[in-house]
Amino acid sequence: MNERIKYISVLRGINVSSKRKILMADLRKMYAELGFANCISYIQSGNVIFESKNLSNTELGRKIEDAISEKFDFDVPVIVRTYEEWGQSVQSNPYTNSHKKESLCLTFLNETPKTELTEAISELNFEPDNFQIIDKDVFIYCSGPYHKTKLSNQFFESKLKVKATTRNWNTVLKLLELSAK
Incomplete structure (x- = not known):
């Protein structure tokens, strides 16, 4: 069984003073392209709730960081927690x-x-x-x-x-x- 887990990711330093701009619609689309489901962003600072198969927080963070680097051409640290860990x-x-x-x-x-x-x-x-x-x-x-x-x-x-x-x-x-x- 490939049950999905709910995660929350927080990106560091995007959309601050017109630097490292990422539109939230583009970010949600990128998450969906990574195979994540039910992607929701909150405000412009890079907070994304999503569902994924059970991977480690570190694996998910790296996967998202790599995709941002490839798609937007800059590096952004991404920290991921499960819903339970957030609570x-x-x-x-x-x-x-x-x-x-x-x-x-x-x-x-x-x-x-x-x-x-x-x-x-x-x-x-x-x-x-x-x-x-x-x-x-x-x-x-x-x-x-x-x-x-x-x-x-x-x-x-x-x-x-x-x-x-x-x-x-x-x-x-x-x-x-x-x-x-």
């Missing part, structure tokens, strides 16, 4: 009960970072902003706008030696809601 991430956020959701972000990592690297950056102080790393997720509380925090994708990629992309908490919740349908 677990939402449940794991340590800040949801103590902070407004407008102040929360989730940085998705393409792999679990090495323990010694997470321990090293966990000792750093960025108050009033805070973060917690749980497996392949970095939960962020920003006291101000996200674009002003030092807790950026580049920071986590540099310190943890992984690929990363961030979504605000409203987007994280909306993607969970849309993928539940």
